[in-house]
Amino acid sequence: DALAASVLQHGADSLRAYAMACGGDVEALMATTAQAAADLGWGRWVLHRHGAELHLQVHGSPFAQGWPALAGAGAGQAVCAPIRGMLQALAAQVLAAPAIATECSCAAAGFAHCTFVAKARA
Secondary structure, X not given: OHHHHHHHHHHHHHHXXXXXXXXXXXXXXXXXXXXXXXXXXXXXXXXXXXXXXXEEEEEOOHHHHHHHHHHHHHOOOXXXXXXXXXXXXXXXXXXXXXXXXXXXXXXXXXXXXXXXXXXXXX
């Protein structure tokens, strides 16, 4: 959670810069963020907005791929906290409201890819 919070805080700075460069175009911001994630080696991001929710699939998360080798018997849990933090920051920009992100499934737990959902805080 601490790592997600750190990425949320510092990633929000990057997202504000991306948003300015995109001229407020939410779709362009989402595309720019997905490309930046790929450039950083954070996997291939597929983002979709569904009403008041932002859905993310991550194929090839380096956090999930590295976890089983490091964790041994502790494998099988959601481990993509940095991605969760960045999605939460992105959702706050896209939804224009404070948001919360949840990792729904993780490749470290045996799923084909990692999935996340972000929505405005209640």
